[in-house]
Amino acid sequence: MRGETGGQLNALGLLTAGAREYHASTADRMRSVMSRLAHGQNPTALFVTCADSRVVPNLITASGPGDLFTLRNVGNLVPPSETPGDGSVGAAVEYAVTVLGVPSIVVCGHSHCGAMRALLEGAHTDAGEPGTSHMCRWLANAGPSLARLGTAPDLPEGPPTAETLCRLAQVNVEEQLGNLMSYEAVRERAEAGTLTLTGMYYDLETARVHLLDAATGRFTPVPGVVTGTVPPQRTGTNVGGQLIDESPSGASSRPSC
Numbered sequence: 001m002r003g004e005t006g007g008q009l010n011a012l013g014l015l016t017a018g019a020r021e022y023h024a025s026t027a028d029r030m031r032s033v034m035s036r037l038a039h040g041q042n043p044t045a046l047f048v049t050c051a052d053s054r055v056v057p058n059l060i061t062a063s064g065p066g067d068l069f070t071l072r073n074v075g076n077l078v079p080p081s082e083t084p085g086d087g088s089v090g091a092a093v094e095y096a097v098t099v100l101g102v103p104s105i106v107v108c109g110h111s112h113c114g115a116m117r118a119l120l121e122g123a124h125t126d127a128g129e130p131g132t133s134h135m136c137r138w139l140a141n142a143g144p145s146l147a148r149l150g151t152a153p154d155l156p157e158g159p160p161t162a163e164t165l166c167r168l169a170q171v172n173v174e175e176q177l178g179n180l181m182s183y184e185a186v187r188e189r190a191e192a193g194t195l196t197l198t199g200m201y202y203d204l205e206t207a208r209v210h211l212l213d214a215a216t217g218r219f220t221p222v223p224g225v226v227t228g229t230v231p232p233q234r235t236g237t238n239v240g241g242q243l244i245d246e247s248p249s250g251a252s253s254r255p256s257c
């Protein structure tokens with residue numbers, strides 16, 4: 001394995017080996033695209049998702065450099081505009097919407113989310129707990145999602161199950177979409193019809209993407225791709241498993257949860 005020294009995984013060695021491999025196999029093909037992007041970006045979406053290492057936005061949307069203005073944090077949270085504290089989320093939202101003028105915002109949750117599990121289990125709620133005080137304060141922003149779960153229809157009774165965790169991740173996406181509307185720039189452009197908000201959910205076990213159906217309030221498989229068929233080829237250069245043009249897409253084969 002790259003970066004492995006005497007059986008011990010060396011993170012710096014792994015990343016350095018990866019950069020060396022990138023230079024050898026990919027950098028030359030990226031140069032024309034990146035030299036053009038160096039003069040400015042025009043992303044198709046603000047993509048809000050969890051910091052979880054298993055969620056790779058460009059991979060699950062078949063997109064590449066310059067396509068997604070990405071905001072990642074624990075639990076893919078967007079605290080309401082007037083929430084005191086860290087302003088990094090608000091800055092990212094305003095930069096994407098006001099400065100870059102993105103036409104779309106996507107909030108993407110995922111299955112097996114550690115933040116959602118902590119929320120469901122009531123973990124990290126003691127600000128005095130060593131090593132987790134910031135997590136405690138941050139996860140408090142997801143409290144309304146937990147309350148929203150309690151009002152969700154068709155929720156199984158009894159102790160929390162895997163399905164409960166899945167549903168919490170999904171209602172959390174809906175909650176953040178609502179929170180986005182508390183930002184003046186988002187609200188004005190959404191009401192003017194120049195900005196769309198979309199809910200997305202990524203199921204790790206099936207590696208499939210689901211979209212929130214605004215009409216039913218349920219997450220449903222991305223249409224247009226049937227399991228077992230080969231997705232239509234896109235134009236563009238495939239670099240390291242990622243196309244470096246635009247036009248995101250996804251696939252799913254079963255209803256979520």
Ligand SMILES: [Zn+2]
Pocket residue numbers: 050051052074075076110112113114115116
């Ligand atoms: Zn997560």
